[in-house]
Amino acid sequence: MIMGGETKWVLKSQPFSSSISLILIALLLSSFANLVVSKDTNSSSTEKFSPPANFLIDCGSKQQSRLDDGRIFKSDRESSSLLATSEDVQVSVDTISNSTIVPPSLSPSSLPLFRSARVFLEESTYTFYIPKSGRIWVRLYFFPLPRQSYNLTDAVFCVHTDQIVLLHDFSVSNNTAFVFKEYLVNVAGNRFSLKFKPKKKSSAFVNAIEVVSAPDPLISDAATSVSPAGEYTGLSSSALQVYYRVNVGGPGINPDNDTLSRTWESDKKYNAFPDGSQNVSVTPNSIKFPDGGATAVIAPNWIYSTAEQMKDPLTMEPNFNLSWVLNVEESYSYLIRLHFCDIVSKSLNELYFNVYINGMIGVSSLDLSTQTKGLATAFYKDFVLNASAITNSSIMVQVGPANLQQGTKNAILNGLEVMKMSNIANSLDGFVNVEGKPIRPSERAKVMKIIAAIGLAMAVTAMLLLATVCIRWQKRPEGWENRKSFSSWLLPLHANHSSFLSSKSSSRKSSVFGSRKSKSGYSSLYSSAGLGRFFTFNELQNATNFFDEKAIIGVGGFGKVYIGTLEDGTKVAIKRGNPGSEQGINEFRTEIDMLSKLRHRHLVSLMGFCDEQSEMILVYEYMANGPLRDHLYGSNLASLSWKQRLEICIGSARGLHYLHTGAAQSIIHRDVKTTNILLDENFVAKVSDFGLSKAVPENTHVSTAVKGSFGYLDPEYFRSQQLTEKSDVYSFGVVLIEVLCARTVISPTLPREQVNLAEWAMQNHRKGTLGKIIDPRIASSINPGSLKKIVEAAEKCLADHGGDRPGMGDVLWNLEYALQLQEAASQIDHPEDKSTNFIPLDHPNEDDHKIGDSSVTYSSDKSEVTDLFSQIAKLQGR
Numbered sequence: 007m008i009m010g011g012e013t014k015w016v017l018k019s020q021p022f023s024s025s026i027s028l029i030l031i032a033l034l035l036s037s038f039a040n041l042v043v044s045k046d047t048n049s050s051s052t053e054k055f056s057p058p059a060n061f062l063i064d065c066g067s068k069q070q071s072r073l074d075d076g077r078i079f080k081s082d083r084e085s086s087s088l089l090a091t092s093e094d095v096q097v098s099v100d101t102i103s104n105s106t107i108v109p110p111s112l113s114p115s116s117l118p119l120f121r122s123a124r125v126f127l128e129e130s131t132y133t134f135y136i137p138k139s140g141r142i143w144v145r146l147y148f149f150p151l152p153r154q155s156y157n158l159t160d161a162v163f164c165v166h167t168d169q170i171v172l173l174h175d176f177s178v179s180n181n182t183a184f185v186f187k188e189y190l191v192n193v194a195g196n197r198f199s200l201k202f203k204p205k206k207k208s209s210a211f212v213n214a215i216e217v218v219s220a221p222d223p224l225i226s227d228a229a230t231s232v233s234p235a236g237e238y239t240g241l242s243s244s245a246l247q248v249y250y251r252v253n254v255g256g257p258g259i260n261p262d263n264d265t266l267s268r269t270w271e272s273d274k275k276y277n278a279f280p281d282g283s284q285n286v287s288v289t290p291n292s293i294k295f296p297d298g299g300a301t302a303v304i305a306p307n308w309i310y311s312t313a314e315q316m317k318d319p320l321t322m323e324p325n326f327n328l329s330w331v332l333n334v335e336e337s338y339s340y341l342i343r344l345h346f347c348d349i350v351s352k353s354l355n356e357l358y359f360n361v362y363i364n365g366m367i368g369v370s371s372l373d374l375s376t377q378t379k380g381l382a383t384a385f386y387k388d389f390v391l392n393a394s395a396i397t398n399s400s401i402m403v404q405v406g407p408a409n410l411q412q413g414t415k416n417a418i419l420n421g422l423e424v425m426k427m428s429n430i431a432n433s434l435d436g437f438v439n440v441e442g443k444p445i446r447p448s449e450r451a452k453v454m455k456i457i458a459a460i461g462l463a464m465a466v467t468a469m470l471l472l473a474t475v476c477i478r479w480q481k482r483p484e485g486w487e488n489r490k491s492f493s494s495w496l497l498p499l500h501a502n503h504s505s506f507l508s509s510k511s512s513s514r515k516s517s518v519f520g521s522r523k524s525k526s527g528y529s530s531l532y533s534s535a536g537l538g539r540f541f542t543f544n545e546l547q548n549a550t551n552f553f554d555e556k557a558i559i560g561v562g563g564f565g566k567v568y569i570g571t572l573e574d575g576t577k578v579a580i581k582r583g584n585p586g587s588e589q590g591i592n593e594f595r596t597e598i599d600m601l602s603k604l605r606h607r608h609l610v611s612l613m614g615f616c617d618e619q620s621e622m623i624l625v626y627e628y629m630a631n632g633p634l635r636d637h638l639y640g641s642n643l644a645s646l647s648w649k650q651r652l653e654i655c656i657g658s659a660r661g662l663h664y665l666h667t668g669a670a671q672s673i674i675h676r677d678v679k680t681t682n683i684l685l686d687e688n689f690v691a692k693v694s695d696f697g698l699s700k701a702v703p704e705n706t707h708v709s710t711a712v713k714g715s716f717g718y719l720d721p722e723y724f725r726s727q728q729l730t731e732k733s734d735v736y737s738f739g740v741v742l743i744e745v746l747c748a749r750t751v752i753s754p755t756l757p758r759e760q761v762n763l764a765e766w767a768m769q770n771h772r773k774g775t776l777g778k779i780i781d782p783r784i785a786s787s788i789n790p791g792s793l794k795k796i797v798e799a800a801e802k803c804l805a806d807h808g809g810d811r812p813g814m815g816d817v818l819w820n821l822e823y824a825l826q827l828q829e830a831a832s833q834i835d836h837p838e839d840k841s842t843n844f845i846p847l848d849h850p851n852e853d854d855h856k857i858g859d860s861s862v863t864y865s866s867d868k869s870e871v872t873d874l875f876s877q878i879a880k881l882q883g884r
């Protein structure tokens with residue numbers, strides 16, 4: 007009974023106790039579930055970070071500003087308790103000209119913040135209460151509002167925290183652009199102050215301020231040091247200034263799509279080799295964040311879901327780097343964060359690539375699969391680049407395939423951040439500390455050592471200079487007095503550089519350049535040397551209306567091409583090089599080398615050049631109808647008939663044939679493509695752009711770094727780096743296909759097998775379905791015989807091995823034959839023309855002979871053509 011009673015009690019109380027335990031279990035479970043869930047959300051894209059300190063102030067504004075990205079900035083009155091100042095003024099304007107330049111680091115949603123500002127006439131301090139010590143963002147907005155009682159473009163001031171100099175003797179003299187500065191600084195206690203210190207008799211101002219806590223894991227203490235290679239520790243003691251935050255391969259990302267309200271810009275401006283890269287993207291929701299690695303706080307999934315990869319990694323054998331170049335200020339070290347996420351591989355362990363920073367290895371054979379244990383999984387890596395490793399005020403980030411046998415030859419980058427690190431003066435702007443004391447690298451002894459070293463170096467340099475001058479003086483060539491900028495880069499830069507000019511005897515050089523006596527003598531001297539006429543800078547300024555932007559008809563790596571009208575009314579194309587570019591200098595020199603040797607109806611001719619005022623300007627005949635490509639696709643120009651297209655192909659083939667065989671040395675163009683085939687007012691084709699051309703002794707090849715344009719590049723040249731004329735033949739084969747199908751040679755957005763036009767066309771040709779991909783505007787008018795001939799010619803040009811490809815002479819013959827077939831067919835189609843003699847009397851080859859270009863010989867071909875043609879005529883007569 008007792009037991010029973012007990013039992014009863016137990017039984018009786020069971021509902022009570024079990025309900026408690028149930029509740030407890032439920033609570034436990036739910037908190038566990040919460041844990042799981044919160045862990046889950048931690049590693050998902052939806053994670054929200056709520057900053058413990060979050061001060062957003064629209065300085066000088068009478069009311070709150072609600073931005074489009076959802077953030078609310080407090081008015082001046084609401085934030086007045088934070089500010090200690092003795093003399094200040096609020097200023098505002100109703101509107102700001104919408105032509106004001108918005109820097110890419112700034113989200114357009116923040117533009118309303120620039121409409122008002124607070125002006126400080128004395129040192130003034132904002133003090134913020136920071137609940138939790140750690141890193142905070144400081145974001146400052148500046149714009150010198152016009153028409154104020156204080157001229158804000160004259161304001162010169164410093165901005166400090168308690169320890170760090172953010173801005174020193176700062177001013178915004180340009181009132182056509184907004185200025186945005188972003189910092190990450192450490193706060194040790196609970197107070198953080200921001201001081202605005204006007205220079206004597208000047209003022210300071212600010213349009214908006216953000217002081218916002220950053221999550222602790224954002225910046226860790228350690229990173230990989232690039233130079234010297236090793237580990238870098240102590241990052242947490244550096245203040246940082248954000249220089250670049252780039253979403254590679256994707257669009258700009260606004261603060262509302264980043265839980266830390268960061269703005270990310272697109273990488274387009276910084277991509278140094280856009281032709282070699284191709285953007286890829288996946289849906290942002292498919293991005294996974296690994297345990298203990300990158301989180302959505304490091305970068306939102308939008309960043310990891312887009313990337314640049316190497317163009318066409320499977321169809322070619324690419325061996326190059328993708329490169330990004332970002333300008334920075336020298337004499338600071340930088341923290342560089344690279345974001346990766348393998349959204350290109352089909353399975354694990356396919357992708358291995360190297361990462362370089364300023365030419366030095368950052369990671370060798372990076373294997374994302376091992377790092378993240380999964381595809382589409384976020385990964386990032388921090389590097390510190392020492393100030394001493396920065397030259398040319400730039401940081402270059404490169405990724406390229408690792409030289410391994412396994413895996414695909416590909417490399418990717420998803421995101422890129424560059425942050426300036428504070429220096430020994432605890433400054434991000436100069437070498438003066440918060441107390442206004444100049445700080446120079448270490449103690450006096452060191453300084454003395456440096457001075458001594460500099461002195462010694464100067465003495466040595468001076469002696470060397472003196473010696474060089476003496477030697478050069480003794481060896482000075484005739485007429486050296488007049489030699490200047492342009493001519494000095496026409497002359498070989500390197501003694502052993504095997505360029506056209508340097509291979510000439512020095513006597514020739516001095517006859518070309520050495521006898522420049524007076525300006526009036528220039529033009530005749532130069533034209534006799536084949537360099538065309540000498541143009542004065544003034545003359546070209548007048549021709550282009552002072553290099554008016556409106557006169558630009560083309561832009562390339564070398565600079566801009568303008569249309570100009572000379573005093574006598576002649577239209578010319580004027581190519582003006584970017585000064586100081588070594589590559590530009592070399593390409594210009596090659597172009598002059600080549601063009602001065604070549605005259606042909608189907609090569610664009612050089613009229614002259616200008617080298618005054620360190621300019622590098624070339625003047626060409628003007629080609630009224632522009633590049634062939636514009637007449638094929640991508641513009642609104644009228645479509646060319648098949649016959650016109652054939653004639654254009656024939657013209658360019660003649661130009662190339664002349665290059666390969668016509669001059670003393672065979673010349674390989676190296677960049678044959680439809681944008682380098684220009685059309686004059688009568689649609690006569692001329693080959694242009696000899697910047698990459700190379701002269702080779704007959705029947706040999708030259709080994710050289712692969713240059714050219716994607717989609718046109720000879721795969722054999724790519725593999726072997728050995729250049730022969732047959733590489734031009736390959737590219738010309740691509741041109742033929744492009745002319746036939748009228749689409750881009752590489753279309754990354756199409757299905758895999760269609761990406762590369764030449765391959766796609768050949769595949770269709772073999773299946774007999776080529777008809778389907780021919781330009782529909784001309785498909786019905788092409789005579790089948792003519793088509794067959796062209797496709798055969800193209801197929802031979804595109805042969806894998808150079809040895810199997812025909813020479814340009816053969817190609818030309820086939821093209822002419824195709825034209826004859828086409829013309830014969832159109833005679834049949836139009837019986838009313840029958841009365842006329844349909845054998846063209848005016849053989850196209852005549853043009854060349856008129857020019858008196860004896861070096862082009864294909865007269866035997868010509869008679870064969872005529873033979874064949876008379877056979878066709880007979881056929882038709884039956």
Ligand SMILES: *[C@@H]1O[C@H](CO)[C@@H](O)[C@H](O)[C@H]1NC(C)=O
Binds near residue numbers: 255257272274284285
């Ligand atoms: C991606 O590439 C395509 C084609 O090259 C281009 O049109 C597009 O603008 C690119 N997208 C981004 C976000 O860069």
Ligand SMILES: *[C@@H]1O[C@H](CO)[C@@H](O)[C@H](O)[C@H]1NC(C)=O
Binds near residue numbers: 257259262308
């Ligand atoms: C930003 O996020 C919204 C949804 O939250 C999305 O619709 C939009 O496309 C995103 N924009 C960009 C540029 O990421």
Ligand SMILES: *[C@@H]1O[C@H](CO)[C@@H](O)[C@H](O)[C@H]1NC(C)=O
Binds near residue numbers: 325364366
């Ligand atoms: C890639 O860049 C690195 C560093 O600039 C260089 O050493 C390497 O040769 C480059 N690779 C190719 C294939 O150009």
